[in-house]
Amino acid sequence: NGNHWGYSKENGPDVWHKNYPVALGSRQSPIDIPRQVSHDPSLGPIVLDYDHCTSINISNNGHSVVVNFDDTDDRSVIHGGPLENPYRLKQFHFHWGGKGCDGSEHTVAGNSYASELHLVHWNAVKYQSFDQAATAPDGLAVVGIFLETGDDHRWLHTITDAMYMVKYKGSVTDFKGFNPKCLLPSNLHFWTYLGSLTTPPLHESVTWILLKEPIVVSEKQLGKFRLVLFTGEEEDQRLRMENNFRTPQPLKGRRIRSSN
Ligand SMILES: Clc1ccc(Cc2nnn[n-]2)cc1
Ligand SMILES: [Zn+2]
Numbered sequence: 001n002g003n004h005w006g007y008s009k010e011n012g013p014d015v016w017h018k019n020y021p022v023a024l025g026s027r028q029s030p031i032d033i034p035r036q037v038s039h040d041p042s043l044g045p046i047v048l049d050y051d052h053c054t055s056i057n058i059s060n061n062g063h064s065v066v067v068n069f070d071d072t073d074d075r076s077v078i079h080g081g082p083l084e085n086p087y088r089l090k091q092f093h094f095h096w097g098g099k100g101c102d103g104s105e106h107t108v109a110g111n112s113y114a115s116e117l118h119l120v121h122w123n124a125v126k127y128q129s130f131d132q133a134a135t136a137p138d139g140l141a142v143v144g145i146f147l148e149t150g151d152d153h154r155w156l157h158t159i160t161d162a163m164y165m166v167k168y169k170g171s172v173t174d175f176k177g178f179n180p181k182c183l184l185p186s187n188l189h190f191w192t193y194l195g196s197l198t199t200p201p202l203h204e205s206v207t208w209i210l211l212k213e214p215i216v217v218s219e220k221q222l223g224k225f226r227l228v229l230f231t232g233e234e235e236d237q238r239l240r241m242e243n244n245f246r247t248p249q250p251l252k253g254r255r256i257r258s259s260n
Contacts, residue, residue, distance in 0.1 A: 031193065067175055107248055120140065
């Protein structure tokens with residue numbers, strides 16, 4: 001409908017609570033990760049079993065660019081870390097800023113990164129569908145990876161080239177054979193806490209696993225993210241997709257744990 005949520009002054013994060021009151025809830029995301037976080041030796045390593053993953057397509061949903069996966073079986077899952085079950089990979093997407101501006105969602109000791117990659121997984125052991133898992137307190141697990149600017153990322157071009165094909169909201173194009181393992185940093189040390197989706201419906205169903213080590217991408221590559229539009233081909237307004245991030249939310253007494 002007309003007043004659909006987005007990232008502008010009129011429909012952005014500051015007014016989401018009007019249609020989504022959980023925006024003012026007790027386990028909202030993102031958050032700032034303080035300098036000192038308690039180390040939990042009982043936290044095992046996070047394991048990403050993506051070897052047989054099956055990407056299907058890449059799409060522009062009007063809020064981000066999303067790569068969707070076949071999640072009809074356990075071919076690509078994450079397990080370990082804080083998770084009690086394996087969680088199935090459903091999609092990944094990015095949040096980013098404007099030219100020369102940062103656009104991560106989580107911050108670390110008050111510092112933002114240029115962009116943030118989210119790998120969204122769901123608990124198919126306990127729930128029958130993603131939608132059902134998305135409303136359960138232990139339904140989703142999102143791995144967050146920070147992007148900082150520097151040299152070109154060796155594999156990101158496959159995604160930025162495909163972004164040309166999904167310039168307009170509602171566009172989708174085939175995107176097969178992409179394994180997101182190539183987007184991981186060398187080190188999988190992480191912070192973890194209980195939070196929420198960072199866009200409406202803002203469900204408080206996410207176990208967050210934030211990797212401490214950022215990956216490096218170039219300004220040129222990030223610039224190609226900004227050729228994507230929030231708006232559809234049929235709309236007269238052409239709004240560049242950028243600054244599609246929510247800012248840190250109150251911690252409200254939550255514990256953040258650190259792996260090694
Ligand atoms: Cl299905 C879905 C819904 C919202 C988002 C946005 C988001 N939530 N947490 N990080 N990003 C991602 C996937
Ligand atoms: Zn996200």
